[in-house]
Amino acid sequence: MEKALFWDFDGTLVYNSSDIWEKSLYSILKKLKYNVEIKKIYQHLSGKSTEQIKVAFSWHTPENSYTDSTNQKWWDNFLKQLEPFYNHYMISREDAEKANSYIKDSVLCCSNYNLYEDAVVVLRKCMEMGYNNYILSNNYPELPLVIKALGLSEYFVDYAVSANIGYEKPRIEIFQYALKIANFPDVCYMIGDNPIADIQGGKSAGMKTVLVHKKSVFEADYLCKNLSKIPAILL
Secondary structure, eight states, X not given: OOEEEEEOOBTTTEESOTTHHHHHHHHHHHHTTOOOOHXXXXXXXXTOOXXXXXXXXXXXXXXXXXXXXXXXXXXXXXXXXXXXXXXXXTOOHHHHHXXXXXXXXXXXXXXXXXXXXXXXXXXXXXXXXXXXXXXXXXXXXXXXXXXXXXXOGGGOSEEEEHHHHTOOTTOHHHHHHHHHHTTOOSEEEEEESOIXXXXXXXXXXXXXXXXXXXXXXXXXXXXXXXGGGHHHHOO
16 A cells, blocks of 8 residues: 655744745845845745835745746746846845855755754654655755755655746645655645645645644644654554
């Protein structure tokens, strides 16, 4: 019997990583002598700015597919969206290129990620229980390399990363891709912290769903306040 667990990454296996983008941009701009409030950077990058300068990560608009703009083109499209932001704050082209390079290097640096203390133990335990672990994440193309640098690659069979596929959770296409690389397992669970991307998306794909690090089930099949509770609920 084929058994698979599909794991989200940010907010599920690691914590305090969602603000890495604005912190990276704030840090480099400060070094380059530009005074842009981190709150402003967050508003622009999250698409919540009241100004007309908004940067949309692909996972902000899951209704849009981009199968012709994956891998390096994903980065090209994202960095291009920063150009109006740089122009608005009168950041020179030379400094903008430095900022872009720094952002990418910072996001790909494994020291900027904090693993939940029970992550490794639980991943290993699930393998011992006969489950194959897969990453299923809305994320940048190089996520598998970061996971390797974190010492986690031995626990995962394969990866379904949105920027390499062209679809974002909760789109059914990325879940179908994940199920295919897992050889359409007889038993499967989607484990994540996002009620829409992970739970609604997983349910639409016919998966059992596990919501982690939350206080409410949000229609998930199971609620686990920490990762260590997961093995006990698996079939």
